[in-house]
Amino acid sequence: MFSLDPDHPKDVADVLESAGLLEVSEYRVFELAYAAWFSTAGEAPDKKMFERAFFAYLYRDRVPPWVRAYTREIVQRADAGTFDPADYGITYAPPTPTMIYLGVRYAFWAVMALTFIIASAQVVTAPEGCYFPPCY
Secondary structure (H helix, E strand, O other): OOOOOOOOOHHHHHHHHHHHHHOOOHHHHHHHHHHHHHOOOOOOOOHHHHHHHHHHHHHHOOOOHHHHHHHHHHHHHHHHOOOOHHHHOOOOOOOOHHHHHHHHHHHHHHHHHHHHHHHHHHHOOOOOOOOOOOOO
């Protein structure tokens, strides 16, 4: 388990680690935990109770039992090496040809711009004197 802040309680650290492992937000971890605990896949959670639990987590580091059980399972499976985000309904779409094309295109233009800047810096001679105010 990693820890960005050693002052976090274990339950909060488990929520943070689960969010990192699933590559989702902490709010989404709460949604997934709610659906798993209350078996309401596809249904919206009780908004008032859900927000109350999430804000208690945000401001007072209180993790509800249904989130605690869910995140502990994720962390235990990750430690055991049997963790797969697909088991929790998290799937990642493969890149489309358009995404690949645009990525290569943007990388090409970024390299060209950097090359131009470096080449310009080598060719141009700097003027003598003060560059930034105040000049005395």
